[in-house]
Amino acid sequence: MASLLQPERVVYLVRGEKKIRAPLSLLYFCRYCSELRSLECVSHEVDSHYCPSCLENMPSAEMCQLFDCPCCMHTLSTRATNIPAPLPDDPTKTTMKKAYYLACGFCRWTSRDVGMADKSVASGGWQEPENPHTQRINKLIEYYQPLAHREKQERDRKKLARRRQGMPLAFSQHTIHVVEKYGLGTRLQRQRPGGPLSSLAGLTLKEGEDQKEITIEPAQALDEVEPLPEDCYTRPVDLPEVTTLRQRLLQPDFQPANASQLHPRHKHLLMKRSLRCRKCEHNLSKPEFNPTSIKFKIQLVAVSYIPEVRIMSIPNLRCMKESQVLLTLTNPVENITHVTLTSCDEEDPDDINSSAKVLVPSKELVLAGKDAAADYDELAEPQDFQDDPDVVAFRKSNKIGFFIKVIPQKEGDADVTVSFKIRHDFRNLAAPIRPSEEGGEGTAEAIWLTHHVELRLGPLAS
Amino acid sequence: VSHKTHKGQIVKIAAGAVVCVESEIRGDVTIGPRTVVHPKARIIAEAGPIVIGEGNLIEEQALIINSYPENITPDSEVEPKTMTIGVNNVFEVGCTSQALKIGDNNVIESKAEVGRNVILTSGCIIGAFCRVNTCEVIPENTVIYGSGCMRRVQTERPQVKIPCFFKYSSIFSSSIESTGTLLHSF
Numbered sequence: 186m187a188s189l190l191q192p193e194r195v196v197y198l199v200r201g202e203k204k205i206r207a208p209l210s211l212l213y214f215c216r217y218c219s220e221l222r223s224l225e226c227v228s229h230e231v232d233s234h235y236c237p238s239c240l241e242n243m244p245s246a247e248m249c250q251l252f253d254c255p256c257c258m259h260t261l262s263t264r265a266t267n268i269p270a271p272l273p274d275d276p277t278k279t280t281m282k283k284a285y286y287l288a289c290g291f292c293r294w295t296s297r298d299v300g301m302a303d304k305s306v307a308s309g310g311w312q313e314p315e316n317p318h319t320q321r322i323n324k325l326i327e328y329y330q331p332l333a334h335r336e337k338q339e340r341d342r343k344k345l346a347r348r349r350q351g352m353p354l355a356f357s358q359h360t361i362h363v364v365e366k367y368g369l370g371t372r373l374q375r376q377r378p379g380g381p382l383s384s385l386a387g388l389t390l391k392e393g394e395d396q397k398e399i400t401i402e403p404a405q406a407l408d409e410v411e412p413l414p415e416d417c418y419t420r421p422v423d424l425p426e427v428t429t430l431r432q433r434l435l436q437p438d439f440q441p442a443n444a445s446q447l448h449p450r451h452k453h454l455l456m457k458r459s460l461r462c463r464k465c466e467h468n469l470s471k472p473e474f475n476p477t478s479i480k481f482k483i484q485l486v487a488v489s490y491i492p493e494v495r496i497m498s499i500p501n502l503r504c505m506k507e508s509q510v511l512l513t514l515t516n517p518v519e520n521i522t523h524v525t526l527t528s529c530d531e532e533d534p535d536d537i538n539s540s541a542k543v544l545v546p547s548k549e550l551v552l553a554g555k556d557a558a559a560d561y562d563e564l565a566e567p568q569d570f571q572d573d574p575d576v577v578a579f580r581k582s583n584k585i586g587f588f589i590k591v592i593p594q595k596e597g598d599a600d601v602t603v604s605f606k607i608r609h610d611f612r613n614l615a616a617p618i619r620p621s622e623e624g625g626e627g628t629a630e631a632i633w634l635t636h637h638v639e640l641r642l643g644p645l646a647s
Numbered sequence: 648v649s650h651k652t653h654k655g656q657i658v659k660i661a662a663g664a665v666v667c668v669e670s671e672i673r674g675d676v677t678i679g680p681r682t683v684v685h686p687k688a689r690i691i692a693e694a695g696p697i698v699i700g701e702g703n704l705i706e707e708q709a710l711i712i713n714s715y716p717e718n719i720t721p722d723s724e725v726e727p728k729t730m731t732i733g734v735n736n737v738f739e740v741g742c743t744s745q746a747l748k749i750g751d752n753n754v755i756e757s758k759a760e761v762g763r764n765v766i767l768t769s770g771c772i773i774g775a776f777c778r779v780n781t782c783e784v785i786p787e788n789t790v791i792y793g794s795g796c797m798r799r800v801q802t803e804r805p806q807v808k809i810p811c812f813f814k815y816s817s818i819f820s821s822s823i824e825s826t827g828t829l830l831h832s833f
Contacts, residue, residue, distance in 0.1 A: 256799060257792065292792045293772060293801045425800040444799070 189496045197491070198535055198637035201226030206538075206639060212487035213469045215462040216613055219632060221487055227460040227469055234454040235476035242476055248451045250308055254289035255432060255447035261287040261296075263307055287311070287449060299445055314448050316438050328401045459483075489517050492524055492552065492609055494638055497586055501646035504596050507544075509588045510642060516552035516583040524550045524609045526589075535637045536604050543603040544590040546576040555583040593645055604639040670705075674713070679703070679734075688738075695727035700734040700751075709738040712745055716763060733769070742773075772801070 192208035199205045199212060205223045213222045235242050236249040238260045243249060252261045263285050270282040284303035287296040296311075297303070304310040414420075426444050433440050441447055460470040471483040497511040516522045526545035529536040551570050570580065578586040593601045610631040658672050663680035666672070670684045674692025678684065679701040688705045690697060691712045705711065713730040733751040738744060743760045750769040755761060759773045762780035767773075771785050774792035779785070790801045 257797075291774070292797075292799060293790045294799070295802070298802050425798070429797075 189499065194496055194641050195494050196639050196641075197221060197487075198639070199223045199226065204535070209487050209491060209493050213460065214485055214487040214490045215465065215467060215469060216485060216490065217465045217467050218462060219611065219613065219634060221491070221636065222462055222469060224460075226463060228463055229458050229460060232457040232459050232472065233474060233476075234456050236452060237455050238452065240476045242474070243454055249454060251452040252287060252311065252449040253452050254292060254294050255436065255449055256294045256444075257289060257292040258435070259289055259291045260452065261289055261449055264288045265307070266303070268303070296449065299448055301448070311449070313451070314439070318438075324401055490611065491634075491636065492516050492522060492607070494607065494640070496640060496642070499642050502541075502591065502593050502601055502642060502644075504593050504598070504645055507590050507592050510591050511578055511586055511588060512640075513584055513586050514550065514552060516555055518612070519554040519556070520612060521554055522552045522609055524552060524607060526550070527606045527608065529604055529606060529637075538602045538639055539604045540595050540598050541591050541593040541601045541603050541642075543592075543605055545605050546573075546587060546589070548573065548576060550577070550585060550587060552585060553580075553583050591642065597645065599644050601642040601645065602639060603642065604637060606635055607638050608633055608635045610634075685709075692730070694725065695729055697730045697732070699732045700736075702735045703732060703738070704736070705738045706740045708741045710743045711738065712743070713747070714745060714763075739775075770801070 192210050195208060196206040197209050197212060199207065199221045201223060203225060205225060207223050211224070213224075213227065214220075215222050233242055234244075236251065238251060239249070241249075253259070254261050264287075265283050265285050267281040268284045270280065282305070284305060285307050286301075286303045288294070301311075428441055428444050428447060432444075432447060433442065436447075436450060439446070439448075457472045457474075457476070459468055459472065461468050468483050469485045471481060472478075473480050473482060493515045495513045495515070497513050499510050500508045502508050514524060528543050528545050529539070553570075572580060572585075576587055578588060580586075589603075589605075591601065591603055595601075611634050612631050657675050659677045660666055661678060661680040661682075664678050664682045664684075666678060666682075666684040667686040667688075669686035670688040670690070672678075672684075672690045675696035676690050676692050677696070677698045678690075679699055681701050682699055682703040682705070684690070684705045685707045687707045689708075689710045689712070690699070690705070691710070691714070693713060694715045695713050697711065697713050699705075699711075711730075711732070713728070715725065728747055730747050732749045733753075735752045736749060737754045739755060739757045739759075741758045742755045744755055745763040746761045746765045746767055747763060749767045750771075752770050753767045754772045756773060756775040756777075758776045760778040760780070761767070761773060762778075764782035765779050766784040768785060768787045770788040772790045772792075773779055774790065774796075777791050777793075777796050779791060779796065785791075786800070788801050789798055791798050
């Protein structure tokens with residue numbers, strides 16, 4: 186049953202600013218704080234932008250030369266045709282000249298459909314239509330940007346007045362995380378010299394100096410609106426000509442209602458981002474700069490540090506009857522890991538979703554280390570762990586299968602959920618190795634981590 | 648035009664058509680000149696004859712079948728209906744066509760399926776993997792694309808692939824010695 190292997194069946198609890206339950210494959214592990222982190226408790230920083238089809242790095246200001254089909258959002262390709270054109274020297278003779286137009290291979294849209302003339306150069310030369318409102322919007326942004334900046338400085342000043350003098354560093358980190366309205370994004374702001382740090386020095390706003398007053402005309406409300414055309418209700422709808430909502434809303438500055446006004450858009454760039462733990466400011470994930478590479482320079486994902494629980498088989502579950510569920514536990518690290526499972530207490534505040542009682546094995550489970558050469562080494566010594574056959578079903582290199590007993594409590598339950606705590610030892614290889622007192626080789630200290638795990642076992646057997 | 652009887656059925660292949668012997672042609676089938684039928688294509692006339700016009704391109708594993716509708720058994724009295732296919736159509740790899748009437752210059756892309764009650768006019772393009780099972784006449788120059796079978800009308804017709812015919816006939820005739828593909832050309 187492949188559905189049992191789906192990652193959403195087993196979720197781990199992350200105790201961050203918000204309590205988040207997510208499968209282990211989506212979580213990160215900060216080995217400096219020794220805690221699980223989810224995407225919501227890390228800060229995201231943009232590393233670079235790249236075009237998804239030509240896989241080229243783009244400085245963030247530039248736009249890619251490729252276009253998207255406005256009809257089906259695929260990448261447009263440039264096609265060439267030969268058209269007869271008069272020679273510049275001798276208007277009576279015609280010669281074949283190459284003309285280029287954009288075409289979509291998926292929905293057969295071409296740039297000639299919207300009346301865009303063919304260009305004589307293969308790339309470049311495609312103009313975007315002018316938006317009549319651009320000027321007004323630019324003026325509004327110019328007017329509001331200094332206002333927002335002033336507002337933010339006021340807010341920072343009030344916060345600083347309440348704190349003590351000795352904490353300027355923590356303060357500046359906080360303001361970096363607060364994104365400025367109408368601003369360019371936190372990374373570019375940090376690079377600008379006139380940022381929040383300079384305002385700390387003076388603690389007064391430099392009003393009047395260097396600030397030119399920009400005035401704009403307020404928007405005017407009109408009493409008379411253009412009336413609807415008379416045949417608005419009676420004219421039959423020309424379906425191929427009407428744009429779909431998706432096509433319309435992908436161009437928010439024009440929102441054309443007719444397909445003959447759908448112009449191609451510049452291809453949107455994707456970004457590579459790096460993740461940083463908010464508490465200790467260490468990087469949790471840092472991808473390679475090259476867009477063609479999928480590797481990471483730093484990859485502190487949870488599946489490489491925390492033992493993973495997966496459901497292997499579920500028998501028929503019946504209300505108030507005990508059944509044995511087979512789970513697997515995989516050890517991702519190279520040293521032996523000891524795992525203890527405990528069921529949740531009655532008054533556990535984390536235990537909100539479980540709808541069945543669970544009896545977990547009381548003995549400690551030992552997992553062998555992950556041996557990368559185990560697949561190739563046929564003469565490996567068999568592991569000698571004294572396994573209780575009632576608890577451990579099988580053992581295979583760094584994985585064991587074990588039983589838990591589940592007693593569903595609710596009649597007609599659509600999704601039986603159980604939860605328990607898993608406690609394992611973690612050796613922090615990032616910490617410096619302290620020499621042991623006997624003078625021999627020191628090993629990293631083991632600390633014990635506890636995680637709250639919830640399993641969704643599916644409906645009761647009818 | 649030559650007649651070839653095979654298990655009591657008649658297949659008429661016009662002069663100038665290129666039909667590979669690895670293709671399966673059963674029943675009363677007429678194939679016009681300059682039509683190319685690739686190996687492993689299947690043209691099956693069960694419930695009536697099939698008439699294929701000029702300049703069509705029927706690629707590998709394409710299936711053109713005039714079959715009985717699902718709720719009628721072969722034994723009951725049903726009048727045989729002729730399936731007509733016009734000129735310059737392209738049936739790409741792996742497509743299935745049961746449409747009784749297909750016009751000119753249509754393209755049925757790979758793994759598309761066209762039902763029996765669909766009538767293709769001209770210049771229509773049925774996109775890859777699209778299944779069209781409605782009971783309607785598809786207007787001219789319609790493009791059906793995407794997983795939801797979205798439709799739009801195209802203004803540009805793809806150019807007719809006349810040069811392809813000569814390319815295929817030269818490929819097939821040159822491959823007789825190398826791969827042993829047998830060729831019928833009358």
